[in-house]
Amino acid sequence: MEPTTIPKTEKVKVTFLPKETTTRVPAGTTLFHAAAWTGQPIESTCGGRGTCGKCRVQVIEGSTPITPADLQHLSQEDLTTGWRLSCQAEVRDEMVVQVPRLLTTPKTAMFGVGRQVLLDPNVHKVRLKLEEPTLHDQRSDFQRLKDALLEEGFAMSADLAVLRSLPTALRGAEFDVTAVLSGETLVAVEPGDTTGECYGIAFDLGTTTIVGTLMDLNNGETRAVISTLNAQAIHGGDVLSRISHTMGKKEGLEELQHLAAFTINGIIERVTAESGVPASRLYEITVAGNLTMIHLLMGIDPEPISVTPFAAAAAHGIDLKAREIGISIHPEGRVYLFPAIGAYVGGDIVAGLLATAVPRGDKLRLFVDVGTNGEIALGHEQRTVATAAPAGPAFEGAEISCGMRATTGAIEGVQITDDTVVLQTIDDAPPVGLCGSGLVDVVAQLYRRGLMDPTGRMRSADEVRGLVPDALASRLVNVEGVRAFVLATADETGGRPVVFTQKDVRQLQFAKGSIASGIKVLMNVMGVKPEDLHEVLLAGAFGSYIHPDAARIIGLVPAVALDRIRAVGNAAGEGAKIGLLSYREREAAEAMPARVEYIELSGREDFNDIFMGVLGFPPLDSLP
Numbered sequence: 362m363e364p365t366t367i368p369k370t371e372k373v374k375v376t377f378l379p380k381e382t383t384t385r386v387p388a389g390t391t392l393f394h395a396a397a398w399t400g401q402p403i404e405s406t407c408g409g410r411g412t413c414g415k416c417r418v419q420v421i422e423g424s425t426p427i428t429p430a431d432l433q434h435l436s437q438e439d440l441t442t443g444w445r446l447s448c449q450a451e452v453r454d455e456m457v458v459q460v461p462r463l464l465t466t467p468k469t470a471m472f473g474v475g476r477q478v479l480l481d482p483n484v485h486k487v488r489l490k491l492e493e494p495t496l497h498d499q500r501s502d503f504q505r506l507k508d509a510l511l512e513e514g515f516a517m518s519a520d521l522a523v524l525r526s527l528p529t530a531l532r533g534a535e536f537d538v539t540a541v542l543s544g545e546t547l548v549a550v551e552p553g554d555t556t557g558e559c560y561g562i563a564f565d566l567g568t569t570t571i572v573g574t575l576m577d578l579n580n581g582e583t584r585a586v587i588s589t590l591n592a593q594a595i596h597g598g599d600v601l602s603r604i605s606h607t608m609g610k611k612e613g614l615e616e617l618q619h620l621a622a623f624t625i626n627g628i629i630e631r632v633t634a635e636s637g638v639p640a641s642r643l644y645e646i647t648v649a650g651n652l653t654m655i656h657l658l659m660g661i662d663p664e665p666i667s668v669t670p671f672a673a674a675a676a677h678g679i680d681l682k683a684r685e686i687g688i689s690i691h692p693e694g695r696v697y698l699f700p701a702i703g704a705y706v707g708g709d710i711v712a713g714l715l716a717t718a719v720p721r722g723d724k725l726r727l728f729v730d731v732g733t734n735g736e737i738a739l740g741h742e743q744r745t746v747a748t749a750a751p752a753g754p755a756f757e758g759a760e761i762s763c764g765m766r767a768t769t770g771a772i773e774g775v776q777i778t779d780d781t782v783v784l785q786t787i788d789d790a791p792p793v794g795l796c797g798s799g800l801v802d803v804v805a806q807l808y809r810r811g812l813m814d815p816t817g818r819m820r821s822a823d824e825v826r827g828l829v830p831d832a833l834a835s836r837l838v839n840v841e842g843v844r845a846f847v848l849a850t851a852d853e854t855g856g857r858p859v860v861f862t863q864k865d866v867r868q869l870q871f872a873k874g875s876i877a878s879g880i881k882v883l884m885n886v887m888g889v890k891p892e893d894l895h896e897v898l899l900a901g902a903f904g905s906y907i908h909p910d911a912a913r914i915i916g917l918v919p920a921v922a923l924d925r926i927r928a929v930g931n932a933a934g935e936g937a938k939i940g941l942l943s944y945r946e947r948e949a950a951e952a953m954p955a956r957v958e959y960i961e962l963s964g965r966e967d968f969n970d971i972f973m974g975v976l977g978f979p980p981l982d983s984l985p
């Protein structure tokens with residue numbers, strides 16, 4: 362059966378000189394956006410709105426019609442020699458364009474996985490000393506501001522709330538003000554020069570944990586970071602239990618919306634207190650979250666996401682007023698919600714792909730965010746595919762006899778040496794149970810030491826006696842008729858022993874089998890083999906803690922050389938920061954759903970066979 366994909370429009374090749382960076386973009390994309398996708402900087406202050414006139418490029422091959430903005434900003438000679446404003450010029454056929462050197466050296470900072478990001482936030486502060494109205498100049502306050510901003514290269518629109526504030530704001534400051542723009546939306550008019558105080562917060566809105574990073578938008582510095590549990594957790598640990606809480610009752614949805622906003626506001630209070638930055642100087646937040654979390658934050662019924670055909674109410678990038686969803690930053694401050702690629706490949710993954718640049722790089726890379734849902738992307742600049750594989754809660758320690766969350770006393774690392782077991786626990790506390798990374802470790806170690814066969818069957822003490830030291834063999838026991846391995850005795854824990862059972866192995870096999878199948882499907886769609894993979898990136902709170910070697914021993918990731926597997930930390934949070942600090946990168950995030958093909962796993966005829974094929978563990982001698 363052919364893979365199910367979202368149809369893509371035909372793509373057209375664009376080459377930017379002098380660096381000769383090349384990309385293929387959907388016809389109709391502007392040259393400015395195509396350049397942003399490749400990371401090629403083009404001068405701009407207006408953010409691609411056609412008002413600053415700075416984004417000139419020269420078309421060397423191909424053509425694009427002259428636009429009204431070109432006529433306004435470029436001379437006749439410029440036009441005849443192929444100069445165009447790149448933010449207005451649409452790509453229709455193959456093109457080669459020359460990009461002038463930047464007039465100033467832009468500020469950049471490193472984020473994500475070695476990403477050098479231009480600091481060019483969506484929020485701009487513009488100092489303006491306006492002419493006061495006279496009988497000869499009776500322009501309205503709005504027009505006066507708009508004209509002055511246009512002279513500085515910024516377009517502006519204002520809604521009623523800001524219009525109401527204008528007469529007092531301008532006259533109270535004797536027309537010496539700082540205008541605050543989010544995109545072209547006027548957020549505030551502040552007295553005097555406040556350009557030095559411009560802040561925002563990037564949020565990673567997780568089902569379990571929410572992380573907020575307060576950033577100085579002038580220099581990209583982090584001023585405070587707070588991580589806290591999502592208060593929605595009282596209504597279930599995963600997205601499906603949250604969705605079921607909303608089903609059939611309006612209050613359920615309202616309650617979850619309120620709890621999301623409550624948690625976010627709690628973080629805002631704490632980061633402002635820690636940094637000394639007042640909430641009134643926070644003009645924008647970005648939020649990267651899975652589609653269910655984003656629906657709940659917006660107060661939109663998420664139920665359709667949970668039932669076939671998994672069609673969400675909205676999956677595009679959304680810009681809205683913070684107060685519309687009860688978020689307490691500047692009263693007219695804005696919220697940007699990352700778009701989703703599919704129902705279960707949400708804005709958190711788009712942000713992760715922004716941080717790692719998988720769909721924009723020239724090398725083939727595999728991105729895996731391991732959790733209750735495994736989100737997977739595979740590709741490079743030419744083509745990237747993505748999918749979601751339901752792994753269940755095993756990686757979070759649920760449904761494992763001695764499983765627990767990654768808190769104090771959780772075993773996060775296991776090493777089975779010649780004759781003993783070395784446990785690494787969180788906070789070095791006595792072992793209480795196994796969290797996800799410990800779970801992956803113990804299975805990998807049992808298999809490597811020959812205490813488990815490639816099908817996942819634990820061997821008995823009798824089977825291994827003589828092959829391994831007695832001290833190890835005697836750890837293989839029977840608990841109520843089920844084979845088990847003693848990780849820590851009652852003496853070692855000071856309480857109950859920690860025992861890992863055959864049933865636990867099966868739970869892990871189903872979880873890893875689901876993710877490994879998703880990876881295999883994507884590799885089949887792309888027609889690639891493990892040796893073609895330049896890198897395997899493990900993302901997410903859990904992915905970052907798995908030992909790469911254990912991940913490949915159990916077959917969670919393809920059999921690649923160890924130095925090709927890399928933990929990339931909280932990629933979603935990094936992407937949220939990048940989107941806050943660079944509107945160009947935000948444009949790249951906006952383009953992600955059109956550039957990354959979503960592959961639906963449900964209903965694929967080959968899925969069962971692939972799943973059965975990856976349930977066991979790969980031969981140890983097959984690992985490079």
Ligand code: FES
Pocket residue numbers: 404405406407408409410411412413414415416446447448449
């Ligand atoms: S970016 Fe094109 S005119 Fe400003």
